[in-house]
Amino acid sequence: ERKGGIIKSSQSSLTTSKAKIPSIFFFFFYNSHRCHRLLSPIVVALIVALTRINTSDAWTINTYRRDRRHLPTPIKTIPNAPTDGATSQRHPSNNEILFRMSKTEGNDDNDDERTTTTSTSTGTPQWCPNLQIYIGGTVPSSSTTEIQSLLTSSNDDDTTMTLRLFGYGSLIWNPGEGILSHAKVTKKEGNVHGWKRCWAQRSADHRGTPAFLGLVCTLLRDEEYWSIVRGGVATEEEEEERRQSVTEGLIYEVPTELVEECLSELDFREKGGYARDVIDVVEDDTGKVVKALLYRGTPQNPAFWTRALVDLPFAAAIMSVATGPSGKNDEYLYNLDTFLSQTLPSSSSTDDDTRTLAKLTRHYQNNCSLHFLYGCGSNQYGQLLFSSSSALATAGLLHEEGDVAHDLKEMVLVTIPDFSTVNGVSSSRVRQLFAGGSHCALLTTQGALYFWGGNDKGQLGRQRLSSIPKNDDGTDDDDIIAEAPVVPPVANMTMETAALGHAHTLLIEKGTGKLYAFGDDSRCQVSGGGRCNATAASNNDTVIVSQPSFAVGHSFCHVAAGLFHSAAISTAGEVFIWGSGGGAGDNGSVRRWHPPDNARLVNVKCGRKHTILLDDRGRVWACGTDNRYGQLGRGSGGGSTTAKKKDFLEPQLVQGLNDLFCVDIDCGWSHNVALVKDNVTTNPNDDGAILYGWGRNDKGQLGIRNNENGQNWHAVPRRLSSQKVKKVSCGAESTMLVDENNIIHGCGWNEHGNVGVGHSHPSRDII
DSSP states (O other), X not given: OOOOXXXXXXXXXXXXXXXXXXXXXXXXXXXXXXXXXXXXXXXXXXXXXXEOTTSOEEEEEEEOOOOGGGSOSSSSOOTTSSOSSOOSSOOOOSSOXXXXXXXXXXXXXXXXXXXXXXXXXXXXXXXXXXXXEEESOOOOOSOOHHHHHHHHTSOSSGGGOEEEEEEOSTTTTOOTTSGGXXXXXXXXXXXXXXXXXXXXXXXXXXXXXSSSOEEEEEEEEHHHHHHHHSTTOOOHHHHHHOOOOEEEEEEEEEEHHHHHHHHHHHHTTOSSOEEEEEEEEEETTXXXXXEEEEEEOOTTSTTBOHHHHHOHHHHHHHHHHXXXXXXXXXXXXXXXXXXXXXXXXXXXXXXXXXXXXHHHHHHHHHHOEEEEEEEEEEOTTSTTOOSOHHHHHHTTSSOTTSSEEEEEEEEEEEEXXXXXXXXXXXXXXXXXXXXXXXXXXXXXXXXXXXXXXXXXXXXXXXXXXXXXXXXXXXXXXXXXXXXXXXXXXXXXXXXXXXXXXXXXXXXXXXXXXXXXXXXXXXXXXXXXXXXXXXXXXXXXSBOOOBOOGGXXXXXXXXXXXXXXXXXXEETTSOXXXXXXXXXXXXXXXXXXXXXTTOOOEEEEEEOSSEEEEEXXXXXXXXXXXXXXXXXXXXXXXXXXXXHHHHHHXXXXXXXXXXXXXXXXXXXXXXXXXXXXXXXXXXXXXXXXXXXXXXXXXXXSXXXXXXXXXXXXXXXXXXXXXXXXXXXXXXXXXXXEEEETTSOXXXXXXXXXXXXXXXXXXXXXXXX
């Protein structure tokens, strides 16, 4: 039984300068898996994250079940729904398309559960995105002229007519307890030419569930396969590669008297929809070519999974952990792998990916932990963890620009198991996600922190990804494993939280409150004064992760990182600001401040050239070196003189929020948001708050229309949404929020799909 969990953590907001390609993500994560001991997904949480346009990011954490019925609808594309170029409409072809409408279980052409129900409703079948099956239609009759033709041509002796069926999936190793296991049904090994076994069919009811889909195989014509993976256009080298595929399987011979019942079973095996083809099959023992009936999922099938076909590390990750009513997904894969290994000579190569996927899946299960996430936006530096962006772009899964996703894409982070792993089982779960200008991080409940993405300034805390773990016999695996590098935890320390800037990183150690910093130090945003360095990276695998000298002897609880400045709040409730802009001292030195009435600061966020602070009395303060867009909340804006800049350095209360109690804050480059409780005294546990915002709005960052005079900024906070809001997170020039109904909304700059709504146009209203 899947149960929701509550995850609470401090929120970090980061900003940086605008770069050519943004790194903007939404991340949903369900529980990470230590693959060696597989458990079905139990706790699922929702994380919304926005990197600033190649900037630092704020993340919103909320409780969420990975159940399609509860996924946020404003995000136009839901992962794992039929979006990979597929459609739920009927596609006319030379093959009759059959749909399974009953409530019985089934999966690909070849699942191992016998159908026990044959009742169906009448009407047109409809694809159900919640259950990932067809429901509510009539299954066409199997008594067709085509079937009769197969019977009459099956044997020279009409007294022993049989129907031949070709199995390529679980029918190979487990035909179930139905007709195909009947004593009168025989089987023999055979192969088909011009057809390729492809792992590209979602399984919602056998090797997976609607909440976590499994993966099974289907059979594609060579031309179908190449059209997907190469876009139908091939170089001379690729044309040479396009030799005719040969796929090994089993030929079942069903006597005439069992045909009707057999087909009745097979017709109801597929709730995902399937096509029937008549194909030529070569018998292995005689070389004789015979006609056989084939059940398969076509590329037009709504359950067809293009991503899995072109991204093998992703496919292996799914099969490493998925499980369903029929059992574990890896069992399906490993049994097919065993069949191919026993049937084909060891020197023989196969024309499908089964053996490769089996090797990679075992590698994940024996050596790694897997974390499943969703993201959109830029993948310029590998932020979205796509193993092959070019293949995904060719298959139409990424925007034509290449490393850009305009809608949510599923991601898999492969990590070295953290220190909580005992006997192959990890007690750790994902606690928080972070994103910077080009790098990202994942923090577990045990304090292990993993980084990936851009690393030109050593902002990942290391120079390279870890080497691939050795096999038990001390050997390395092949290139496919090298395509899925393993991410190690940083610095072998346990962390409480982190903040990711444009190209630098801040950490707070768990238990001690020690502050660590590394990465770009060109403006003293790492060191906090003295002699600044362009990068803190060393020439070996480990970047120097050290304490800034000013932080020694202090304990910290919150950090924030911007473009070129940083901030941290001590456990004493005082803020430290250093680097360039944002209220730091001269020459990048540290400026320390606390409210004059001895209130304690409890949160801090960094914009591009400003900083906002939240105290324990629900008040918001702001300081910095830029107020052109009213981002300091002082009732005015529209320019900054040198004299005014000096005045901006001292934090002041944001006007317009004085009589309100703020519970959370965040900011982008030049805009800010605050969550306000209107009943904190009477009901402090009320789930949801009122969203206010102020500052720059030229790209719809605030989700409200500009003034009639064309002024594109607001110096006084304004209410932004009529709905109550649970969490809010700012990108450089965008804002995302989760409302009281757990629906995600977004607005603002969207050139690279930053808001994740399926296009790249600005979203000037909260949608």
